[in-house]
Amino acid sequence: MSERLDRLKIRLKEMPDRPGVYLHKNAEGEVIYVGKARNLKSRVGSYLAGRGARDSKTMSLINEIDSIDFVTTNNELEAILLENNLIKSNQPRYNILLRDDKSYPYIKVTMSEDYPRVVFTRRLDRKKGDLFYGPFFAGTARRLLKLVADQFKLRSCDLDITIGKNALPRPCLYYDMHQCLGPCVAGLTTPEQYRDMVDDVVLFLGGKTKELQDRLTHRMYQSAESENYEMATYYRDLVRTVERVQAEQQVASAEDEDADVWGLYEEGSDVAVQLFVIRGGNVVDRRELFWEKVEAYQAPEFLGEVLQRYYQDNMFIPHEVLIPFDVEECDLLTAWLTEQAGRKVGLRVPQRGRGVDRIELVNRNARLSHESRFRKSTQDRLQIAAQKLGQVLGYDREIGRIESFDISNIQGTDSVAGMVVLDRGKFDKKQYRIFNIKTVEGADDFRSMAEAVDRRYRRLLEENKTLPDMILIDGGRGQLNAALAALNKLGIDEIPIAGLAKREEEIYVPGREEPYRLERRDPALQLLQMVRDETHRFSVSSHRRRRSKRTLHSALDDMPGIGAKRRRLLIERFGSVSGVKQASAQDLVNVLGRKVGQTLYEELHG
Secondary structure, eight states, rough: OOOHHHHHHHHHHHHSOOOEEEEEEEEEEEEEEEEEEEHHHHHHHHHHHHGSSSSSSHHHHHHHEEEEEEEEEEEEEHHHHHHHHHHHHHHTTSSSOOBEEEEEEEEOOOSSSSOOEEEESSOOOOTTTTTEEOOOHHHHHHHHHHHOOOOOOEEOOOOOBTTSOOSSOOOOHHHHHTTTOTTTTTTOHHHHHOOOHHHHHHHHHTTTTTHHHHHHHHHHHHHTTTHHHHHHHHHHHHHHHHHHHHHHOOOOOOOOOOOEEEEEETHHHHTEEEEEEEEEEEEEEEEEEEEOOOOOHHHHHHHEEEEEEESSSSSSOOOOEESSSSTTTTTHHHHHHHHHHHHOOOOOOOOOOHHHHHHHHHHHHHHHHHHHHHHOHHHHHHHHHHHHHHHHTTTOOOOHHHHHHEEEEEETTTEEEEEEEEETTTEEEEGEEEEEEESSOOOHHHHHHHHHHHHHHHHHHHHOOOOOOOOEEEESSSHHHHOOOOHTTTTSSSSOOOEEEETEEEEETTTSSSOOOOOOOHHHHHHHHHHHHHHHHHHHHHHHHHHHHHHHHHHHHTTTTTOHHHHHHHHHHHHSSSHHSSSSSHHHHHHOOOHHHHHHHHHHHH
């Protein structure tokens, strides 16, 4: 291990302070990660020390790196172009790769064959060196296939045609229809002519129309000079077709909306990405992309890589790409999209108006897709949120059981502490507890919290019962410190504890001066809010019951014939002393009997 790291650090010294692309390889020479860098030495060095070595994904990658290759470029834009090509050809497993559902087609050029074909496919199998283009809108892939067949004349059959072998006596109907060069029959074409046409198709599908036009124009003039006017006419028409397709892709409308709108939802390291394709103001296509168990998930980095993978071979880049949040190196990505499209492309996070509504709609669909794809029940989502909560707060244990406390009183009277239990994503109401505060007078939430926490965990220790995985306190720094002091007094210091302050929804933890401030939609924060709100509801309702009992008891304490049993009957029937006073004589008679009911009514209304 030490020898390998020493070798990598020596390699690091050979890297220049220039833009470029680096390739991490394992011991078998397989490319396992490709990345771009503004400064190669600095970026690659971050994997071996400092910030880059802190997350699990990077540590796993570092443990596999056996060698590092690099290629310098003139600028960052060239680096992103080269990075995309290397990722496409190597499919490194540590890079983010598109994982799509089956409803969106690609066009495959079978470069592994002697006479490559252009075919329609939904499977991305790159092991044989075949080239893939897309994904495309519904129907677009088949229209492109027809265009390629009509104009470039590559074969579409699945015959096993090998150069110099397996020649057939006559060509099929496609040759007679001028939609195939006829490589299956000797003498109709040559491997060189056929390969030139394959190269033309690759340029066309890759969107490199300028280079393709130059090649075709050169052949047109060559054919005309050799007086092969039929071929010259063919190349002229092909140039015009390429120009027309390019013009159709670049038509801009000042009135109608032309945008791709991206949304994303992540839970439990499972990610769903949603794309709405809007052309002419209408949603013409929708795409769903999914990833399972994404290690060290960081939304800006993740979405930025998804955009690169999606648009690297896509011929249909719109004039505007709307995203839910800023991505890494947004300016560089915008410049790359502009170069890919051959015109200006806007990449932005909408702040107002229709764009915000679009993003909210797509995000909502991403969440629904996530729930459908990964089949998450409410309990599953709560468990996943609990796992993320542990990551956010830096706990290395699974948070399965949370016990939460809240204090409720009115001007210091009838103080109670409510405790609720969330166990494996489900509230366990049999484990709820109420602590009537005994040692505190007046409105002192801090000391009341300390008493409740002390009584709860002192009893668990005495009865040798299991402690919870986490304690949540409804309140800020003061309530948290009071609970922490009670735990320290009992010698309990291994339980993670946090306080959730209601006003700003800040999360306070011991040993951290500043509270955590999570996004409102963060599942970890939503989990804490849900537990806190349930605790508050339980403690307030318990406080009301206690106050009603005390008030009723005080008012009826000296009433003749009213003991504990009859007081309980009255509170169950009328709810409070005010309800008893408002009851009619007949109502009281119905509960207590004629003599006691009539006497109580006369005493209350005498």
